[in-house]
Amino acid sequence: MKPLKPIARWWKALFQRKSTERDLDDEIQLHLEMETAKNIHGGMPADQARREALIAFGGIDAIKEAHRDGRGARWLEDVVADTRFAMRTFRRNPLLAATAILTLALGIGANTAIFSVVNRVILRPLPFPSPDQLMMLAEDNPEKGWHQQVAAPANYLDWQTRVPAFADVAAYIDRPSRQTLSVGDDPVLVSRANVSGNFFSVLEVPAAVGRAFRPEETWASSSNVAVISYGFWQRQFAGDRAIIGRIVHLNGVATEIVGIMPKGFAFPSPDADLWTPVAWQASERSQIHFRRAHWIRVVARLKPGVSQQQADAQFQGVVRQLQVEYPETNRVMGADMTPLHDFLVGKVRQPLWVLLGAVLLLLLIACANVGNLLLVQALGREREAALRLALGAGRGRLVQQSLTESLVLSVLGGLAGLVLGWLGTDALSALQPVGMLPVGDVAIDWSVVGYVVAVTTASGLLFGVAPAIWRGHRAPADVLKDGGRLGSEGSRIRRWANALVVAEIALALLLTTGAGLLVRSFWRLQQVDPGFDPKGVLAVAINLPPAKYDTSTKIISFFDELQGRARSLPGVTEAATVVTPALTGTGWTSDFHIAGRPADEYGTEVVHRTAGPGYFRVMRIPLRSGRVFSDADREDSPPVVVINETLARQHFKDQDPVGQRISFDRIPDSTSVWYTIVGVVGSERQASLAIEPRIEVFTPFAQTPNEYMTLMLRSSVPPATLGTSVRQLVRELDPELAIVSIDPMEALWSRSVASQRFFMTLLLAFASVGLALAIVGVYGVIAQVARRRTREMGIRIALGARATHVQWLIVRHGLRLVLVGLTLGIGAAFGATRAMRALLYEVAPSDPLTFLTVPLLLVITALAASWLPAARASHADPANTLRTD
Numbered sequence: 001m002k003p004l005k006p007i008a009r010w011w012k013a014l015f016q017r018k019s020t021e022r023d024l025d026d027e028i029q030l031h032l033e034m035e036t037a038k039n040i041h042g043g044m045p046a047d048q049a050r051r052e053a054l055i056a057f058g059g060i061d062a063i064k065e066a067h068r069d070g071r072g073a074r075w076l077e078d079v080v081a082d083t084r085f086a087m088r089t090f091r092r093n094p095l096l097a098a099t100a101i102l103t104l105a106l107g108i109g110a111n112t113a114i115f116s117v118v119n120r121v122i123l124r125p126l127p128f129p130s131p132d133q134l135m136m137l138a139e140d141n142p143e144k145g146w147h148q149q150v151a152a153p154a155n156y157l158d159w160q161t162r163v164p165a166f167a168d169v170a171a172y173i174d175r176p177s178r179q180t181l182s183v184g185d186d187p188v189l190v191s192r193a194n195v196s197g198n199f200f201s202v203l204e205v206p207a208a209v210g211r212a213f214r215p216e217e218t219w220a221s222s223s224n225v226a227v228i229s230y231g232f233w234q235r236q237f238a239g240d241r242a243i244i245g246r247i248v249h250l251n252g253v254a255t256e257i258v259g260i261m262p263k264g265f266a267f268p269s270p271d272a273d274l275w276t277p278v279a280w281q282a283s284e285r286s287q288i289h290f291r292r293a294h295w296i297r298v299v300a301r302l303k304p305g306v307s308q309q310q311a312d313a314q315f316q317g318v319v320r321q322l323q324v325e326y327p328e329t330n331r332v333m334g335a336d337m338t339p340l341h342d343f344l345v346g347k348v349r350q351p352l353w354v355l356l357g358a359v360l361l362l363l364l365i366a367c368a369n370v371g372n373l374l375l376v377q378a379l380g381r382e383r384e385a386a387l388r389l390a391l392g393a394g395r396g397r398l399v400q401q402s403l404t405e406s407l408v409l410s411v412l413g414g415l416a417g418l419v420l421g422w423l424g425t426d427a428l429s430a431l432q433p434v435g436m437l438p439v440g441d442v443a444i445d446w447s448v449v450g451y452v453v454a455v456t457t458a459s460g461l462l463f464g465v466a467p468a469i470w471r472g473h474r475a476p477a478d479v480l481k482d483g484g485r486l487g488s489e490g491s492r493i494r495r496w497a498n499a500l501v502v503a504e505i506a507l508a509l510l511l512t513t514g515a516g517l518l519v520r521s522f523w524r525l526q527q528v529d530p531g532f533d534p535k536g537v538l539a540v541a542i543n544l545p546p547a548k549y550d551t552s553t554k555i556i557s558f559f560d561e562l563q564g565r566a567r568s569l570p571g572v573t574e575a576a577t578v579v580t581p582a583l584t585g586t587g588w589t590s591d592f593h594i595a596g597r598p599a600d601e602y603g604t605e606v607v608h609r610t611a612g613p614g615y616f617r618v619m620r621i622p623l624r625s626g627r628v629f630s631d632a633d634r635e636d637s638p639p640v641v642v643i644n645e646t647l648a649r650q651h652f653k654d655q656d657p658v659g660q661r662i663s664f665d666r667i668p669d670s671t672s673v674w675y676t677i678v679g680v681v682g683s684e685r686q687a688s689l690a691i692e693p694r695i696e697v698f699t700p701f702a703q704t705p706n707e708y709m710t711l712m713l714r715s716s717v718p719p720a721t722l723g724t725s726v727r728q729l730v731r732e733l734d735p736e737l738a739i740v741s742i743d744p745m746e747a748l749w750s751r752s753v754a755s756q757r758f759f760m761t762l763l764l765a766f767a768s769v770g771l772a773l774a775i776v777g778v779y780g781v782i783a784q785v786a787r788r789r790t791r792e793m794g795i796r797i798a799l800g801a802r803a804t805h806v807q808w809l810i811v812r813h814g815l816r817l818v819l820v821g822l823t824l825g826i827g828a829a830f831g832a833t834r835a836m837r838a839l840l841y842e843v844a845p846s847d848p849l850t851f852l853t854v855p856l857l858l859v860i861t862a863l864a865a866s867w868l869p870a871a872r873a874s875h876a877d878p879a880n881t882l883r884t885d
Contacts, residue, residue, distance in 0.1 A: 572714070
């Protein structure tokens with residue numbers, strides 16, 4: 001119970017102060033009465049007895065103060081008193097308080113929003129049991145330029161059985177497919193993830209309702225099963241538990257729902273609606289394509305007690321064994337092991353750290369700005385502080401009070417910032433480009449609140465140091481003798497204010513330079529020629545159910561009919577099909593060999609796409625030589641391909657590719673299929689605008705039909721207006737078919753640079769706020785300088801000086817501060833922008849144009865901010881100025 005006694009005393013001292021003081025008064029009075037009675041008993045008169053009792057007792061106020069100190073809560077009482085005093089001070093100067101709180105709220109709010117994302121994506125561990133035991137296994141191939149690429153299923157199965165350090169190994173296809181789920185009359189488009197049967201057991205996440213998959217369900221069987229997400233269960237089935245065991249039709253295939261995953265589970269994709277087993281055929285296990293084709297991601301769980309280094313050593317041993325055992329496919333095939341969490345956040349780690357660094361710079365600028373405001377306030381209250389010192393207050397007590405005011409201001413700004421951060425977090429979650437973050441839920445949790453408390457406290461101490469030191473160092477005699485004017489101490493506060501403005505300018509330059517580099521990079525990206533004309537084109541993706549469209553004839557017939565009807569729609573001028581439009585991905589790749597060349601002269605990583613007649617015309621892709629596909633390129637005609645200009649340039653130097661033959665085997669044999677190159681077309685950017693066109697071949701749709709195709713429509717009307725008509729066409733052809741996606745090509749073009757636009761916009765917004773705060777800081781300091789030099793300026797004007805010359809005397813002071821800040825900022829920016837290299841497109845981190853434009857912008861805005869107060873002061877009437885003085 002003893003440890004609780006101090007707490008009880010503090011509680012009583014803070015929250016029962018009146019009763020405590022009353023008890024103290026009663027005790028003192030009792031003591032005085034007893035002493036007075038003793039003196040009267042000794043023969044003194046009553047008045048003298050009372051007087052002697054008071055003398056013997058000592059100063060009542062001093063005794064009371066000593067007793068209060070003895071309670072052990074004096075420091076708490078001082079804090080409460082200082083907090084109340086700070087609130088009264090803010091009420092007397094609401095404009096200053098509101099400005100400071102708003103400035104801090106902007107800085108802390110931005111930090112809260114960005115840290116929420118950093119915490120959720122980077123700092124928080126994966127939501128699986130023992131997440132540090134989960135490893136991503138990926139394949140490397142120096143010949144193909146692969147690093148951390150998808151694996152071949154046969155290799156995955158060997159890793160699973162041969163590496164003793166792995167408790168188990170699971171596989172999944174990292175690109176969920178969009179498919180049609182038929183429950184009633186209306187088909188529903190769902191996002192489907194294909195996984196191995198042991199996928200959920202490796203992650204150690206059981207189903208919330210029903211069951212997860214069994215390991216044997218990796219292989220095909222007579223029954224088809226699915227597990228659905230919690231969100232899809234609620235949206236589509238209203239949380240009905242009777243859905244377990246129900247048969248639905250997934251892309252036309254009868255499928256039993258066997259389980260429901262827990263709320264929040266969203267792996268490998270945040271928008272996955274359901275999971276199905278990969279259902280491989282057992283006969284494929286020994287086929288060469290099962291080891292040659294690469295399309296799965298592999299996750300391993302380490303056995304308890306096994307280190308990553310031990311597991312990797314065993315893993316690399318198996319990889320080397322496979323290179324010897326299967327030279328045809330694994331001759332140079334390597335593999336690597338990475339913690340799953342590191343792999344998943346790899347692409348966004350650096351951009352998020354850059355954004356967090358940016359908002360910390362913004363907060364530092366805000367602190368410097370508020371510090372300058374408080375210096376101005378401290379200057380106005382120096383006579384008050386001097387009188388308190390003269391009356392016996394300690395300097396430490398004044399410093400404590402000043403810091404308390406700063407912390408109270410910071411707490412108010414932190415609370416406002418927390419609200420802004422909460423709103424900003426929701427906005428970031430809503431505005432982030434689809435698929436940019438590996439998580440779908442970003443929210444403020446206790447970790448974020450702890451971060452806000454830390455930055456709030458640090459901010460309060462940071463911007464409160466200068467005013468506190470200023471108030472603690474002023475000599476009372478000097479202040480009272482000067483009558484409140486700045487004497488010799490005036491230079492010190494000017495140095496503090498100037499230093500804060502220099503820091504603001506340097507930080508603003510650093511922040512604005514980073515934003516400027518991203519703006520330059522994005523501008524360069526927008527100038528890239530995508531290789532096609534996106535204006536006026538609509539892309540309609542359709543996935544035919546294989547169970548219903550089980551022959552080439554049915555697939556070709558459907559898309560031919562769809563194209564024919566689409567051409568008759570009002571406004572449509574041309575129609576064609578392609579498996580996937582440009583800027584949406586590279587599809588599958590292979591090795592290739594050109595006829596007539598040595599056996600060891602082969603190419604690798606050529607991209608394959610299927611396209612129908614008219615595709616190049618619809619997309620306005622230029623024909624460089626030969627011809628494009630025609631209706632004569634059917635299934636029963638000789639196999640042909642069209643290649644892109646990049647392939648022609650890299651592999652047919654000084655040759656005409658048209659008429660030459662190509663096979664998609666590294667070393668052709670009697671079973672190889674030879675394709676005749678009939679044309680060369682311009683190169684489209686397949687993955688995104690930021691990635692150069694890869695070598696690519698097109699095969700005619702009629703010779704390589706695919707259930708998944710995209711209808712491309714060029715129209716003379718806005719493409720978005722065709723959506724309803726196209727949906728009606730598809731419904732007429734097949735009422736059970738749902739369109740996977742329908743997008744104008746300009747939207748796909750915009751989506752391909754969405755991440756760059758998102759990061760650029762955020763950094764530009766932070767830089768704009770930081771620049772505005774820095775300019776406000778310059779304005780504030782120059783306004784103070786102009787106010788102090790008003791008398792001097794009046795005398796100069798009275799003696800014949802021109803107003804512009806007088807103005808320049810003050811503006812020059814601001815310009816000096818700006819130039820010092822720019823010098824420091826440019827030096828810091830040269831080093832800091834190196835961290836942004838991976839975020840830039842064809843722009844160097846030390847881009848000369850950016851490093852010239854941003855400082856020039858700062859100089860111009862700072863000159864404007866300096867000129868305004870100088871102009872106001874220079875237009876003062878000299879007679880009035882001298883008379884007032």
